[in-house]
Amino acid sequence: xxxxxxxxxxxxxxxxxxxxxxxxxxxxxxxxxxxxxxxxxxxxxxxxxxxxxxxxxxxxxxxxxxxxxxxxxxxxxxxxxxxxxxxxxxxxxxxxxxxxxxxxxxxxxxxxxxxxxxxxxxxxxxxxxxxxxxxxxxxxxxxxxxxxxxxxxxxxxxxxxxxxxxxxxxxxxxxxxxxxxxxxxxxxxxxxxxxxxxxxxxxxxxxxxxxxxxxxxxxxxxxxxxxxxxxxxxxxxxxxxxxxxxxxxxxxxxxxxxxxxxxxxxxxxxxxxxxxxxxxxxxxxxxxxxxxxxxxxxxxxxxxxxxxxxxxxxxxxxxxxxxxx
Numbered sequence: 330x331x332x333x334x335x336x337x338x339x340x341x342x343x344x345x346x347x348x349x350x351x352x353x354x355x356x357x358x359x360x361x362x363x364x365x366x367x368x369x370x371x372x373x374x375x376x377x378x379x380x381x382x383x384x385x386x387x388x389x390x391x392x393x394x395x396x397x398x399x400x401x402x403x404x405x406x407x408x409x410x411x412x413x414x415x416x417x418x419x420x421x422x423x424x425x426x427x428x429x430x431x432x433x434x435x436x437x438x439x440x441x442x443x444x445x446x447x448x449x450x451x452x453x454x455x456x457x458x459x460x461x462x463x464x465x466x467x468x469x470x471x472x473x474x475x476x477x478x479x480x481x482x483x484x485x486x487x488x489x490x491x492x493x494x495x496x497x498x499x500x501x502x503x504x505x506x507x508x509x510x511x512x513x514x515x516x517x518x519x520x521x522x523x524x525x526x527x528x529x530x531x532x533x534x535x536x537x538x539x540x541x542x543x544x545x546x547x548x549x550x551x552x553x554x555x556x557x558x559x560x561x562x563x564x565x566x567x568x569x570x571x572x573x574x575x576x577x578x579x580x581x582x583x584x585x586x587x588x589x590x591x592x593x594x595x596x597x598x599x600x601x602x603x604x605x606x607x608x609x610x611x612x613x614x615x616x617x618x619x620x621x622x623x624x625x626x627x628x629x630x631x632x633x634x635x636x637x638x639x640x641x642x643x644x645x646x647x648x649x650x651x652x653x654x
Contacts, residue, residue: 402651421466421513423458426573430454433530436594437628443591444628450521451600454650457526460562461643465494470512488640490558497562497581497643503611503635506644515646517586519603523614528627529571536570536577542622547579555618577615578625581643585612589632617641
């Protein structure tokens with residue numbers, strides 16, 4: 330018998346207890362530097378993947394840039410503003426806020442006969458001007474206006490207190506407002522859109538709640554400013570609505586798209602209602618600096634003819650949400 334002294338002889342891997350012999354080595358070719366080298370097929374797959382990402386990245390970034398403050402897809406022409414929750418309509422520079430889709434109670438029990446019955450209305454999402462359209466914006470449009478008061482001519486004209494850029498544009502008929510809106514790529518709010526933007530979804534009486542108007546919330550005939558006319562479109566921020574819309578009570582009446590119908594609420598569609606009948610008067614909302622404070626409620630309805638213009642009538646605009654909201 331031969332005895333081994335020192336280390337035992339090596340044992341073949343296939344005879345080691347509990348172990349399998351390793352399979353054949355992977356078919357990797359070494360690069361000149363000694364590392365594994367990818368096959369042409371693998372290199373093609375990686376190149377295709379990188380090329381796909383190169384083309385997809387701009388689209389993904391563009392899609393991300395189209396998302397608004399609420400995660401909604403913004404329509405073309407709208408951009409996020411500097412302040413959270415605000416947007417900018419590029420054409421006229423108006424600051425806008427978003428009113429998300431959903432239901433709200435429209436109308437008021439115990440109000441005027443045409444303010445009832447209270448009924449639930451569903452609206453798609455939309456954007457509304459935070460402030461009334463101003464003289465500065467009207468000038469930007471290039472549309473005509475008169476430097477002196479002239480109620481006999483159709484184009485907007487100066488009120489008695491003059492044209493000031495930050496004041497709401499007044500003496501604007503419904504028909505002339507349409508010309509501005511066509512230039513800006515916007516539209517008037519429906520009566521339902523106006524009311525929801527003014528009072529939210531909790532059925533409040535005024536944009537700020539149920540408390541009576543105060544001078545820091547609204548401009549009506551008792552307000553010191555009302556002795557000379559309108560106030561800046563950016564005044565009365567304490568009276569902002571739940572969505573941050575300013576001056577929806579007082580200062581100037583605002584045109585809506587709808588024609589007026591006294592009993593419309595009794596027959597109103599449940600979703601996105603709009604009443605338009607040829608030859609009828611158009612709805613105005615929000616009260617004005619010439620009115621009593623009892624006429625400043627968010628459900629108060631008024632009407633005039635499309636060609637009427639007065640120093641206490643202005644307007645604000647809306648843009649429909651992408652894909653209905």
